[in-house]
Amino acid sequence: MNDPIARLILQKDDKEYIGHLFGAPVSSSGEVVFNTSMTGYTESLTDPSYKGQLLVYTYPIIGNYGIPNIGKNISDFSESENIHINGLIISDYSHHPYHWNMRYSLSYWLKKNGVPGIYGIDTRALTKKIREEGTMLGKIIINHDIPFYDPNQENLASKVCINEKTIYGHGKYKVLLVDLGVKNNILRCLLNRNCQIIRVPWSSDFSKEDDYDGILLSNGPGNPKTYHKVIKHVEYALKDNRPIFGICLGNQLIGLAAGVNTFKLKYGHRGYNQPVLLEGTSKAYITSQNHGYVLDVQILPPNWKILFQNINDGSCEGLIHENKPFFSVQFHPEASGGPIDTEFLFDWFIECMHSSNKLYR
Amino acid sequence: MKKILVIGSGALKIGEAGEFDYSGTQALKAIKEEGIETILVNPNIATVQTSEGIADKIYFLPIYPKFIKKVIEKEKPSGLLLSFGGQTALNCGVKLFEKGVLKKHVLKVLGTPIESIIASEDRDIFRDKLNTMNIKTARGIVVHSLEEAFSASEEIGFPIIIRTSYALGGLSSGFAHDKKELATLIDIALSHSSQILIEESLKGWKEIEYEVMCDRYGNCITVCNLENFDPIGIHTGDSIVVAPSQTLPNSEYQKLRTFSLSIARAFGIIGECNVQFALSPNSEDYRLIEINARLSRSSALASKATGYPIAFIAAKLALGYGLHELKNYVTQTTSAFFEPSLDYVVCKFPRWDLKKFSRSSTQIDSSMKSVGEVMSIGGSFEEAFQKGLRMLDIGLEGFINPKKKR
Ligand SMILES: Nc1ncnc2c1ncn2[C@@H]1O[C@H](COP(=O)(O)OP(=O)(O)OP(=O)(O)O)[C@@H](O)[C@H]1O
Numbered sequence: 001m002n003d004p005i006a007r008l009i010l011q012k013d014d015k016e017y018i019g020h021l022f023g024a025p026v027s028s029s030g031e032v033v034f035n036t037s038m039t040g041y042t043e044s045l046t047d048p049s050y051k052g053q054l055l056v057y058t059y060p061i062i063g064n065y066g067i068p069n070i071g072k073n074i075s076d077f078s079e080s081e082n083i084h085i086n087g088l089i090i091s092d093y094s095h096h097p098y099h100w101n102m103r104y105s106l107s108y109w110l111k112k113n114g115v116p117g118i119y120g121i122d123t124r125a126l127t128k129k130i131r132e133e134g135t136m137l138g139k140i141i142i143n144h145d146i147p148f149y150d151p152n153q154e155n156l157a158s159k160v161c162i163n164e165k166t167i168y169g170h171g172k173y174k175v176l177l178v179d180l181g182v183k184n185n186i187l188r189c190l191l192n193r194n195c196q197i198i199r200v201p202w203s204s205d206f207s208k209e210d211d212y213d214g215i216l217l218s219n220g221p222g223n224p225k226t227y228h229k230v231i232k233h234v235e236y237a238l239k240d241n242r243p244i245f246g247i248c249l250g251n252q253l254i255g256l257a258a259g260v261n262t263f264k265l266k267y268g269h270r271g272y273n274q275p276v277l278l279e280g281t282s283k284a285y286i287t288s289q290n291h292g293y294v295l296d297v298q299i300l301p302p303n304w305k306i307l308f309q310n311i312n313d314g315s316c317e318g319l320i321h322e323n324k325p326f327f328s329v330q331f332h333p334e335a336s337g338g339p340i341d342t343e344f345l346f347d348w349f350i351e352c353m354h355s356s357n358k359l360y361r
Numbered sequence: 362m363k364k365i366l367v368i369g370s371g372a373l374k375i376g377e378a379g380e381f382d383y384s385g386t387q388a389l390k391a392i393k394e395e396g397i398e399t400i401l402v403n404p405n406i407a408t409v410q411t412s413e414g415i416a417d418k419i420y421f422l423p424i425y426p427k428f429i430k431k432v433i434e435k436e437k438p439s440g441l442l443l444s445f446g447g448q449t450a451l452n453c454g455v456k457l458f459e460k461g462v463l464k465k466h467v468l469k470v471l472g473t474p475i476e477s478i479i480a481s482e483d484r485d486i487f488r489d490k491l492n493t494m495n496i497k498t499a500r501g502i503v504v505h506s507l508e509e510a511f512s513a514s515e516e517i518g519f520p521i522i523i524r525t526s527y528a529l530g531g532l533s534s535g536f537a538h539d540k541k542e543l544a545t546l547i548d549i550a551l552s553h554s555s556q557i558l559i560e561e562s563l564k565g566w567k568e569i570e571y572e573v574m575c576d577r578y579g580n581c582i583t584v585c586n587l588e589n590f591d592p593i594g595i596h597t598g599d600s601i602v603v604a605p606s607q608t609l610p611n612s613e614y615q616k617l618r619t620f621s622l623s624i625a626r627a628f629g630i631i632g633e634c635n636v637q638f639a640l641s642p643n644s645e646d647y648r649l650i651e652i653n654a655r656l657s658r659s660s661a662l663a664s665k666a667t668g669y670p671i672a673f674i675a676a677k678l679a680l681g682y683g684l685h686e687l688k689n690y691v692t693q694t695t696s697a698f699f700e701p702s703l704d705y706v707v708c709k710f711p712r713w714d715l716k717k718f719s720r721s722s723t724q725i726d727s728s729m730k731s732v733g734e735v736m737s738i739g740g741s742f743e744e745a746f747q748k749g750l751r752m753l754d755i756g757l758e759g760f761i762n763p764k765k766k767r
Contacts, residue, residue: 036702040611058704060740065610077612092741099610100643124704273700277685282578284685284698311685311696337611339700340619 006118008089011137011148013129019120021142022093023110029139029149030054030086033292034127036271040337041106042067046078048160048181049248049290050085051221052151054138058127060091066102067109079183079336083113084160087140093119116140134266135292156222157181157202164201171195173353176212178202178230180220180249185336189346203229207236213353214243217250219332224252224262224293231256238326243352246328248291254328255319259301268292272338275311276331284311287331288338294330325352362680365392366438368450369403369410371424376598376729380661381447382408387672388445389415395680400436402429424449426456433466440471442679444632444655445672451655452527455479472632472679473654481628481654482527484558491649494627496620499648501560510547511540513559520562522727523547525554531596531728536562563648564594566639569606571621572663574674575630576683581622582700584669586614587659593639598658598729602709604666607742613645624652632675635659662709665736667701708745710735710753
């Protein structure tokens with residue numbers, strides 16, 4: 001352990017957690033959240049929904065298979081080109097990684113992206129604290145102190161989405177993808193299903209677009225209520241009859257536009273083992289999740305129903321409209337990382353576009 | 362369902378040790394909880410499942426079709442549990458089915474249907490089924506005689522591995538590098554089974570297993586995956602095993618997990634099954650090695666490693682419950698339909714006692730030789746590894762250089 005000392009400080013705690021530095025030697029602050037998955041750090045670190053967060057892994061050994069080559073190509077093994085977390089907090093860093101597809105060590109890749117990591121932390125104790133007291137702000141201090149930073153006050157999507165409209169593929173179904181920090185695997189899932197994607201920045205007025213068969217509202221970081229503009233646009237789209245599919249943040253925005261409220265979970269769902277039940281059936285699925293906010297469905301607006309429910313805590317995992325082709329899910333059917341058991345939802349979306357093309361055109 | 366017959370673990374032997382006592386005991390407890398009468402057949406008095414209060418009635422009889430048939434005639438149970446007593450119990454059940462005993466007494470096999478068990482054990486049916494699912498298996502040919510074996514070896518090319526159907530602990534399997542070695546192995550193998558599989562050798566690939574739970578609604582989960590420290594070619598029972606896998610990135614982990622679930626569904630598993638893969642160390646290439654449509658050595662390890670009561674839940678699933686309807690017996694509040702996320706690493710070490718078998722080789726290969734095992738838990742791989750080595754109780758202090766002065 002010749003690596004320099006690094007310190008972790010939490011806003012609601014007098015204690016300092018002492019560990020060692022890997023990655024970039026810079027201090028960094030953000031919201032401390034924990035993830036319980038046992039693989040998939042490459043996917044999580046490049047997932048734009050983690051923007052502004054200090055990520056704790058409950059699984060102790062991280063870095064063992066290194067990092068594959070990550071470029072601009074969406075077919076690469078990553079969810080975007082960059083690392084989006086503000087810092088990584090783990091127990092045991094694997095100093096001698098190996099994998100046939102490895103290009104860099106995790107530490108080198110973090111350094112290249114200017115993101116610090118701290119290892120040697122009792123992440124079990126830290127996670128217990130977050131579970132008891134809720135998500136909190138924190139900072140990793142390397143040499144000089146810096147202030148705390150709360151990412152939920154900001155509109156984060158502008159930091160992670162594309163700048164201008166981009167078209168992908170030549171498929172039959174034209175999907176208007178509203179990019180709030182979309183993961184590459186959503187693009188891959190659509191492109192594998194005969195789609196053409198029209199990807200627009202989150203803030204663009206997509207009610208001006210007309211040449212599309214369905215709208216997909218992507219995942220993304222932060223508090224859904226900071227996205228007034230999108231909510232307005234979705235309200236408009238809900239008047240139309242073309243299919244709408246929302247994932248994670250997209251689900252929350254559809255909910256808000258339909259008149260459902262959102263609230264913040266005590267410590268969020270982040271991991272690959274969240275069980276959900278398809279309402280009214282005995283069909284259960286293990287899902288990949290990453291969210292801090294959730295829909296408050298105690299009272300539902302007319303014509304909306306619950307689509308999925310979390311088997312553990314009963315929270316809402318998705319909505320569906322009773323007579324229009326609108327549906328959304330709180331979890332990640334595209335996974336990456338995590339189980340792909342609900343990827344069939346993309347087929348539902350295609351099916352919706354297919355039948356509404358016949359109906360409405 | 363009023364009365365259920367459970368085929369017990371039987372005699373302890375290499376490849377079938379305490380784990381099947383454990384799974385049978387869990388199953389008996391799970392059935393009893395439902396107020397159903399339990400009958401156990403097990404000749405081994407030195408087991409937990411034959412202790413007082415576990416089963417309602419015990420027959421200390423050998424796990425042998427002839428005796429089980431007698432018990433069935435006398436007790437007239439309405440349900441039969443086959444998959445909790447290891448390979449011997451399973452084979453016995455298959456024989457009773459083939460002889461028409463189950464049909465005659467209108468005895469229902471609970472959990473995974475017997476046809477599925479046969480499909481998973483018969484090397485020929487198994488390969489055909491996977492081929493139709495587009496899941497890769499090692500290139501291989503099923504043979505029934507030495508002549509057939511010779512021509513198969515020419516087609517596949519040496520080195521090859523020989524495996525038998527309905528086998529336990531890789532019994533009478535082995536590697537042949539030429540015709541002479543092949544002839545010796547076939548000779549032994551034919552004395553155990555009439556159906557022998559000649560397969561391309563995948564020595565050196567990673568050996569990865571998944572433990573799958575499935576209910577009658579088709580809901581499936583993987584309790585955990587296990588990675589063998591020793592590559593393919595060394596029997597899992599003789600290998601150091603680590604949970605969860607250490608060298609698989611998300612894409613490989615999920616790919617094999619997804620295959621495991623679709624295999625379990627395709628074979629109609631209700632309860633538990635174990636799926637074994639070979640994974641190339643140089644690409645995402647893989648082969649399916651085998652599945653066990655029953656509680657296995659690995660499921661006992663996975664159960665202890667994760668705290669998920671696999672055998673107990675499997676018995677409930679056999680009674681017709683859905684995974685989402687059952688509680689997680691650890692937390693009591695969350696659901697049994699979940700995949701444990703570990704915040705530690707588990708190592709399993711084999712323990713040999715080769716001195717007892719003076720003429721046997723001390724080399725380990727594809728047939729199992731260990732007589733016991735140790736499981737250790739740690740916050741890092743090194744910690745779990747060192748703890749395990751010490752607990753073997755063979756005087757090792759761990760993985761250290763004994764010559765180095767402290
Ligand atoms: N194609 C192959 N090439 C090399 N080694 C193999 C191959 N197939 C299997 N093996 C090795 O042989 C061992 C035993 O094989 P297998 O699991 O089929 O035997 P088994 O009798 O069913 O054992 P078990 O008691 O685990 O059910 C495996 O652990 C694996 O290491």
